[in-house]
Amino acid sequence: MLDEKRVALIGAGVMAETIAAGLVRSKLVSPGNITVSHYRPERLTEIRAALPVQTTTDNRLAYDESDIALLCVRPQAMASLLSELDSQVIPQKLLISIAAGLPIRFYDARLGSRVPFVRAMPTFFGRIKAGTTGLSLNAETTAEHLALASQLFATISENVVVLPEHEIDAFTTFGSTTTATIYLLLDALITAGSLVGLRHQASHTRAIEQVIAAARNVEASDISPAQLLEEICTPGGVTVEGVKVLEERAARGAAIDAILAAMERARTLAKEAEA
Ligand SMILES: NC(=O)c1ccc[n+]([C@@H]2O[C@H](COP(=O)([O-])OP(=O)(O)OC[C@H]3O[C@@H](n4cnc5c(N)ncnc54)[C@H](OP(=O)(O)O)[C@@H]3O)[C@@H](O)[C@H]2O)c1
Structure with missing residues (x-):
């Protein structure tokens, strides 16, 4: 399960740091298997000062060396990030996006629909492990993918629920x-x-x-x-x-x-x- 996986967090903003901290605290994933990527090295220095995780300025490398990749950039930056990754997106990896607003079809259109993909809306209270994370899944996800995503977000949430995608914007x-x-x-x-x-x-x-x-x-x-x-x-x-x-x-x-x-x-x- 999650303890055997390498996790990449791409886009090291507030949420990526919160999720990385939850993973480290939970001890479910070894810090050596958590990689945070960001284009600004100064931001990665801040992340390393706060957390014992791996960092890189190369999003593609972080993606390539992961089993689960979380896309943590703002919605406006997502199309450009996906164009960096699309040539190497493969069905063996689980891709998760936490961006607000962007529908699953936005990702499927850019990545090909064979990729297991989860649209997640994490809790807003990750630091105190409270609140609920909502997940919507594309057709390629299996029970194992759902279990992995649920385990991952349970490190920062009190509850994790699966929602039909038409409910996730309201959620x-x-x-x-x-x-x-x-x-x-x-x-x-x-x-x-x-x-x-x-x-x-x-x-x-x-x-x-x-x-x-x-x-x-x-x-x-x-x-x-x-x-x-x-x-x-x-x-x-x-x-x-x-x-x-x-x-x-x-x-x-x-x-x-x-x-x-x-x-x-x-x-x-x-x-x-x-x-
Ligand atoms: N804040 C919340 O409570 C919350 C809760 C649930 C979901 N979300 C979603 O989570 C996502 C991140 O939100 P956030 O609040 O963490 O925003 P944020 O702090 O602005 O984080 C996004 C980070 O991605 C970086 N970035 C932009 N383009 C990149 C690229 N091509 N490669 C690598 N990094 C890149 C940004 O760097 P620069 O700032 O240097 O451009 C920024 O550090 C958003 O899509 C949001 O909808 C947020």
Whole structure:
């Protein structure tokens, strides 16, 4: 299984480093069998300082010497990366892309459909091994390929699920935008805490505590978030004044529109990449 495989991570950005770190931490793959490639040597120096993995500036070499290759570049760079690899893509290797938006047909068209290919959307919480990774598979993947991909992403995720490809953009944009919304809100709430007189550290700690407790309370309740909101708003009390401002500023509509905009962007990325 995975312990016998050589893994290449091509494009050493934030996600490649997170996945490489998960693999190293898990001890499932020996660091000698993990290669990270990037065109900038300085970036590889940073990676080597953080992780005991192999590095190269040659994407083709990394691909060539791997059993499983993960394509970790941005969607806009994918066509050019695939043109570097296409002459040597062979069916014996498993190819995995983590790029948002790009459909499997984009890869099949460039690589030939005989290549086992997984379109993955990793968890956004790889550093703490939380959240869910979604996988969609092309027709060439076998149960063994699925087991390998699942084992690999289980090193950075709490759950790994297989999704029909038509669901993966919604899975991605919902996951990324809900996370971004919470980060943005937390940042604002920490500032607000300071404005009402909390010390900065107290504001930081309490804002996180409140978000975690609120989410856990929804999880543990039989009633909806809307009903919980009603419960916390004592008539004539202080909280309802705050909620009135949130409604006047259309906070609810903004959160919904943010997810719809992210979904639209995923569609545009796919169209631009295929054009
Ligand atoms: N960030 C997330 O939470 C997240 C979650 C799930 C999936 N994703 C997907 O994961 C992919 C990477 O995202 P990221 O956030 O890690 O982005 P990132 O930090 O920008 O990483 C992409 C890396 O690829 C490098 N690169 C570009 N062209 C290359 C080439 N031809 N050969 C080798 N390396 C090349 C870039 O270098 P330069 O910067 O020097 O150009 C950059 O370091 C994206 O496709 C994204 O859709 C991201």
